[in-house]
Amino acid sequence: MTLHAHGLRAWLLQRMSALYMTGYTFFVLFLFSSASISDYQNWHSWMADPFFSLATTIFFAALLVHAWVGIRDVIMDYAHSSLLRFILLTATGLSLFSIGIWMLRVVILVVIK
């Protein structure tokens, strides 16, 4: 069986992204409970840190992939007409894609500042 078998790749992406986001959540909770954000400069320097900004960017990439698979499942369960399905899937995909670009822009502006 290859990864292109029906739904298996989506299933795997859903679980891998879930694992990463869980790890990131605990990491961030631990980080901010031991060193809280005191002010703007402090928060900005957190995000400008290469490791933290990379980990955060990967978090959002995982979030968008996870959301795509999840919302796709919901749409396919409830929208039975193929036209409606196409419209909803396209709208979801385009929104997630633009959100991804937007998030990258936010991180890049911080890192190059």
Place this chain on the structure above:
Amino acid sequence: MEMSEQQKRPKFLNLLKIRMPIGAIVSIAHRFSGVILFMLIPFLIYILEISLKTEQGFQQLVEFFNRSDVRVVLLLIIWMFAHHLVNGIRLLLLDLDIGISRSASRLNSWLMILLGILITAFFAGVLL
């Protein structure tokens, strides 16, 4: 013959009349919280952007999140996130055949509800 028997079967699609097992309720909650969290993603990026752009924006966000009504809404979101996360871990364990028996699955479903509430209660203590 068989078809007509099947067609006579009563259908109870009134969700209020169906007694759903706990697994079904947790599953619906997982889906519902997932859709809500999905709709919150743009707000999350917006908050991230404002908090990093200018010092004034950062200060405005601090004031915004200090409001008690905002914190109550935030707690509801934390509850949905916590429930989605802990139930997600249950689903990952189910993939590994852990907690797959009917009794274990029912018990774990209740445990995940409880854990989600406990995590929310912890953050209520921090935020309120």
